[in-house]
Amino acid sequence: MAAETIADLLGIRYPIIQGGMAWCSGAKLAAAVSMAGGLGVIGGGSMDSDLFAEHIGKLRAATDKPFGVNIPLTFAQAQGLAEVALDEKVPVVFISAGSPARYTTRFKDNGSIVLHVVSTPVQAQKCERAGVDGVVAEGFEAGGHLSHEELTSMVLVTQVADRVSIPVIAAGGIADGRQMAAAFALGAAGVQIGTRFALTKESSAHPDFKRRCLEAGATATLAVLKKLSPMRMLENSFREKLQEAEARGASENELLSMLGEGRPRLGMFAGDLEQGVLEIGQVAGMIDDLPSCAEVIERLVAEYRETCACLPALSQQ
C-alpha cells in the first residue's frame, strides 16, 4: 500500500493525518491541517453531541477539503457522536477503543471511510474482517490512552503491515520528518500525528499546557494507571500522587476515585498544570516551538525528503 494510495483514498495531498485529540482538536486545528494538505480530525472525545455538530459545521464553513472525526467508543457520549457523524455524512471516521463491529457497516453504508485505531496485530486482523478501510497502528510512545500490551511503533507497525492487506497508518512517536520516514520504512502508508499538532498555534489546548510541554525534557512523560486503562501523561503533582498510590498497590477503585472526573479538561483545557491530567506523547521532549499547522506539514515533508535522500546505500563489495 503506497503512500499515494492513502492520500488518494482520503483525497488529501500528503499522507499526514492529525490525531483527533481530546481538548486540542476542534474545528480550528482540523481546518488548518486540512487546508495545509493533510487530514484534519475533530476529536470527539471531549465534546457532547451539540458541540461536536457545531465544530463539524465550523470546519465545513472554513474549508471544503476532506476531514475526519474521532470517536472513542469507551466515551460515555460515543453513541450521540456517532449519530451526529452519520447525520453529517462525515468523510472519514476514526474509531478508537472498542469493537470495529459496532459501527463500521453503518458508516460505510452511509458513505464514510472508516479507520480503526489498534495497538496489536490481532486487533488489526479483527478490524480488517469487520470491513474497515484501514487501521491506525498506535505505539506505546503515543500520548493519552494506551493499551496494556505496550507494543512500540517500531515493533507494532511492521507486524500489523504483515498481517493485513488494508492500509496501515502509523501513530505514536512521530513529530518530525525522520520519524515519518521511519514509519514509512516500517510499512506504513500514512502517519497520524498527535503531539506535534497539539503544540501548534491552532490547537485549542490551554497556552499554559502548551508551554509546559515545550519545557518538558525527554523523560517527562510516563504511562501510568496500568491497573485501569494505561495513560501517558506529563509529570506533575497529580501524576506523582498516582505513582505513589500505584507503588503501594492501590486498588482499581482507589485509582478511579483519585482520577475522578474532568481532570484531562482541567489540565489541558483549563490550564491547571498540577492537579490536571496532562496527556501528551513521548515526543513532547523534542518539541520546543508552537508553529502553525502549515509550517509543521511543510517541515515534515521537507525533512522526510531529505531523510530518504540521505539513507546510506550500504556497501556492495
Next chain:
Amino acid sequence: MAAETIADLLGIRYPIIQGGMAWCSGAKLAAAVSMAGGLGVIGGGSMDSDLFAEHIGKLRAATDKPFGVNIPLTFAQAQGLAEVALDEKVPVVFISAGSPARYTTRFKDNGSIVLHVVSTPVQAQKCERAGVDGVVAEGFEAGGHLSHEELTSMVLVTQVADRVSIPVIAAGGIADGRQMAAAFALGAAGVQIGTRFALTKESSAHPDFKRRCLEAGATATLAVLKKLSPMRMLENSFREKLQEAEARGASENELLSMLGEGRPRLGMFAGDLEQGVLEIGQVAGMIDDLPSCAEVIERLVAEYRETCACLPALSQQ
C-alpha cells in the same frame, strides 16, 4: 555520521552489531556474526573472568575479523571482565549500565574502541563528554534490562542523534530490514541487534528457550520489576508471580527475594521455561525461524535495500 563511517570505524562490512546478550552470545555466535560481515560481540554478563578469556581466545582462533565484548558495569564480576578485556586488547568494548567515566580512558589508552549503552539523551551527552567513541541508544522495546524512563527507539534515537556528534547505534525493536531502515532514518549510524541473533543456529541459548520464543505472539513480552531494574521477559509462571506481587505493591526486598539468583541462567541456558527468567525483546513476536547468522545478515541487507528503494516520494504538486 554516515553508516559507512561506523563500518569503517569498526573495520566491518555492514553497520550491523550483534548485541552482547547474557547466555546467548559466546564465541560461537560472535564469530559467526563477525565472519558474516557484522560485528560479533561476546556477552560478558553471564561469564566469570576465566570463561570470558576462554571465549575471547576461541573467537580469535575462529576468525581474525574485528569483534567486541559487552561488560555490564552493574554485574558483580565487571571488574574482572574489564581486566581481561584490557589484557586481551579487545578491539571494541561495549559498556552498559554504569558510569562512562569508569573505564573509557583506560580502554581508549589501551587501543580499544569504546561504545556505551544509553537510554536517554542526557546519558548520551555524559558519554560523549567522557570520551566514548559512540553510543548505543537502546529503546524500551529491547529485551532484558531496561531503564525506568521507557523511551522507545522511535523517540530515543532521533533525540540522541540531535544531542551528540559521535555515532549513534540504534538498539531495540530491530529484527528485519524495514526496522533497520527505520533506525537509519531516525539518525542512527548503525544498528545493534539482540533478539534476532539470540534466535539463530549459533546462539548458545537453550533450544527449548529458542523454541518458546519462536512460538511467542506479538504481545508475549512485558517489562516487569519496575521497582528494581526493569526487565523485559517472556510470559511464564515466574513472570506471572512477579506481576501478582507487583499488583499488590510488593516491596523491593520482596521482589529481590523472589528473583533470587540465577533465574536468567535457569531459563535461557538450562531451559526451565516456567521457573526461569526468559529475557527477550518485543520483536520475538515476529520471529519464527532459527537461521544462521550469515542468513540473518544477508536478509537484513536485502530487505534494507528493498525498503529504501520503495519509500514513497510524496507528491510534488
